[in-house]
Amino acid sequence: MQERPATGSDPDWRPAVWLRSLLVAPPAPWPVGRSVRAAVTVAGPLLAGALTDHLLVGMWIAMGALLLAAGERDDAYRTRFRQIAVTTPLAATAYLLGFLSSAPHALVVVVMAALAFGAGVLSGYSHLLSVGTMQALLIAALALGLPVTAPYWPAACWFLVGAALYALLLGCEVLSDRRRPQRQALVDLLTALADLARARAVDAADLTGVRSRAVAALDAFHSRALVQRGRAFGPTPDYDRAATVVRAADQLLARLLAEDCDPGGAAATATRLDECVVAVLRHRRPTPSRAASGTLVRLAMLEAAIWGAAAAPGAAPAAGWSRPAPPGPVLLLTATRLGVCTGLAYLAFYLLPVHHGYWIPLTVALVMKPDLGSVFARATLRSLGTVAGAVVAVLVAALAPAGPVAACVVVAVFAAVLPWAIGRSYLWQVLVLTPLVMILIDVVVPHDRVVELGVDRIVATVLGGVIVVVAGYLVWPSARHVHVARSFAATLTALADYAGEVAGGAGPDAVAATRRDVYRRLSDTRAALQRTLAEPPPAGAEAWSWIPVVAAAERVADRITGASATRSAAPDVPASAELRALAADLRDPGAARCRTAGAERIPVASVHGADSPDPAIRELADEIAHLRSMLVPDPGSRRLGSSVDAPRHEGEPS
Structure with missing residues (x-):
């Protein structure tokens, strides 16, 4: 979404139109x-x-x-x-x-x-x-x-x-x-995924109905969390947890829709999802599962997102601790x-x-x-x-x-x-x-x-x-002027550099400096978004669209930090080629702009690292795929994250 200058000839920026947009009060x-x-x-x-x-x-x-x-x-x-x-x-x-x-x-x-x-x-x-x-x-x-x-x-x-x-x-x-709207939205999501898994288990010829219901349930769950995030007064862990559930559910949905989906694994997934529904309704954790590979691994990751890392076999170390970054210049x-x-x-x-x-x-x-x-x-x-x-x-x-x-x-x-x-x-x-x-x-x-x-x-x-x-x-x-799209492209460049340095075994000082730069840029982008949410269209509407994108980028940064911590604990382990490939995915020219609110979102399956034995790499692959599903190509950009096209970060001199 291109930034639009405020000009007197633009009808969206006329004072009367701006004031009417500002005074609109939706029914409550x-x-x-x-x-x-x-x-x-x-x-x-x-x-x-x-x-x-x-x-x-x-x-x-x-x-x-x-x-x-x-x-x-x-x-x-x-x-x-x-x-x-x-x-x-x-x-x-x-x-x-x-x-x-x-x-x-x-x-x-x-x-x-x-x-x-x-x-x-x-x-x-x-x-x-x-x-x-x-x-x-x-x-x-x-x-x-x-x-x-x-x-x-x-x-x-x-x-x-x-x-x-x-x-x-x-x-x-x-x-x-006893009403719990958040819990009911999660139940609806798990039920829709279970119906889709049952349809794949019997090799149904037409998946249109169950697929649409699953995508709608996923979007409804995310929309509810997004509205609560927008009404909050700052960063909220509740939205971060909900976004992690959305990412994991998105990858499970993509796996169930894949052509090579195994009917036996789909049947086991449907049964397990039914158990998860009962566990959510009873407000307790389901019995531990022993996921082997494929779809069941994605289901285990979804359970980990809902109930905590204990539900996932071989879960990666938590990376949330790694964000004690100092406030950025925008904040x-x-x-x-x-x-x-x-x-x-x-x-x-x-x-x-x-x-x-x-x-x-x-x-x-x-x-x-x-x-x-x-x-x-x-x-x-x-x-x-x-x-x-x-x-x-x-x-x-x-x-x-x-x-x-x-x-x-x-x-x-x-x-x-x-x-x-x-x-x-x-x-x-x-x-x-x-x-x-x-x-x-x-x-x-x-x-x-x-x-x-x-x-x-x-x-x-x-x-x-x-x-x-x-x-x-x-x-x-x-x-008065917040350019989220341009600053976010630079943030993706920094993310790709961060992943590349971790994969290449760069020194701890270099990795730490790049990590601080990444979190500083993310902090600035989040602060800019929060200030823009109450602006009249088009700025306010664009800010709402960017919230889940920036949150997904923050989770990508956390997963890279998790992978970095794993390699710091074992310095003799060579850098994974999968991590290098994932760093290249962050520079892919196919994702340059935030998807508009009305555009259809199609789940994107992980390509590199999807079946990695390293849980940190696997989760990072899913986060990058989920981030890419919320972005669309920008015809005006030559290469996403290119150092040639990287914009000046807000506050930097010309």
């Missing part, structure tokens, strides 16, 4: 469980505080639940609990930054800018750290801006109570709701932009005569978090949503009865709507969250009426948006 189902949980945990403590004359305590408990409700997505339950366990302590600790209130303003500006830079760097490594650091920046802004927060440590403790209450209700949902640049904008936001907070000016750094934190998507798009949507939300808050305050109990009822209604609004779009999320927070503050600080709060919130949000657009977007040319 009503998440009943999340809605009820948000209403009870946010409004319940506030109501209890109103009835017992401890409104401030009720608000801090409600705030702990509100941040979790605003950050929860339809992930696996174990992922949600892990998010609570990691993000809540980070956010609670940020309350203690309120002690900086008595420090010189210049020191606060420097400290918060440095903390924002560190948050930006950490966000590139983990989805959980991304959510946690974002919440910490938000809580820090509240602690520094609201005098009622002092003495700070009690507020942090009550915040933890709110998170614990939210986790308790989430646990009740786990016990009462450092986005973190720098976040730090600069945060420092400017706190400077504006202290210098400008704006009531509730802490909303300026709060807006910057929400918009500028580098892994949350397009800075310009989020700034635009946040400004529009804040204005609309403030108008809604004023109307509700004028129509609703006076008193804290009535305000708690209104808070419950907005909290119940929030999960649905999050599913629609960022604009709807801001539109609902703005009046919710304004009414919360109005209840606790009664002398600040909602009308005044609305005006202050709009002014502070606009100021924060101006800081973001100017200091975080317009003055950085690289923030």
Whole structure:
């Protein structure tokens, strides 16, 4: 997919078309469980505080639940609990930054800018750290801006109570709701593969129906994982595991469709797949299998992807440990932009005569978090949503009865709507969250009426948006133009060099330098993609298409590292010719562009190393084949990965 310049003659880039694309909100189902949980945990403590004359305590408990409700997505339950366990302590600790209130303003500006830079760097490594650091920046802004927060440590403790209450209700949902969409998608995939294996076992003449169902089930499983990855706030191990399952299933599918597929092996595969379906439904590991060769080896690799390496005979050593690479220049640049904008936001907070000016750094934190998507798009949507939300808050305050109990009822209604609004779009999320927070503050600080709060919130949000657009977007040319296709071609060149050096027995220093370069390029590409996801078409749509491609390239790098570790342990073993062939496959001119979303994807069988006795080589061969299945030829390129055509890496001089 060629990059397109933004020109005034291009209708896709006209302001009216861009804004309409930005405002599109797809329909979203009503998440009943999340809605009820948000209403009870946010409004319940506030109501209890109103009835017992401890409104401030009720608000801090409600705030702990509100941040979790605003950050929860339809992930696996174990992922949600892990998010609570990691993000809540980070956010609670940020309350203690309120002690900086008595420090010189210049020191606060420097400290918060440095903390924002560190948050930006950490966000590139983990989805959980991304959510946690974002919440910490938000809580820090509240602690520094609201005098009622002092003495700070009690507020942090009550915040933890709110998170614990939210986790308790989430646990009740786990016990009462037996639906597991992720598990059902995996069952559908295994069932479709079993049907295809049975058809090959009886040598059916027409495989059209079962083949289509198998491909559809594989794509549906991957699409679900891809949507969850796109909605996440950073890299997620859940998507990496799902992508590994997709790769293994893709290779099993290709083996079952091969002309030389053995009917006996296909029958044994169908039986084993039925056992795997039962194991998934019962949430347990199947009995170990003894795969000999061919299709059953591919099935064993699929089982290893689902349940862990223990299910695969002769599994290669894990390579995930090999990614302690330092942050690349793109990640450092986005973190720098976040730090600069945060420092400017706190400077504006202290210098400008704006009531509730802490909303300026709060807006910057929400918009500028580098892994949350397009800075310009989020700034635009946040400004529009804040204005609309403030108008809604004023109307509700004028129509609703006076008193804290009535305000708690209104808070419950907005909290119940929030999960649905999050599913629609960022604009709807801001539109609902703005009046919710304004009414919360109005209840606790009664002398600040909602009308005044609305005006202050709009002014502070606009100021924060101006800081973001100017200091975080317009003055950085690289923030406005992301060339994924060109940088990815250079990444494939680096991958091929990495595999070639491992195969050729290069020295450990040379291999380590090339490995660092590969992971740096992959880190930069992932960071660029994450920022582009929220852009309007065509940039945003292209970014979504590139997510699985970049994830597949990361797994290829991990497998090469695994092969490198194997050879480091046995330096006398000669470099495999199969590994040299696989290095050449990465330079094949048949894969140059990301396949578009609507294009048909055909599984590609491994050619070199498919039946290697070395599990590291075999897994690497499958990963490369899966990567090639997601790429299409580029008529304009002469040779993929050619040093002649290798583009300049983003940030490199001409």
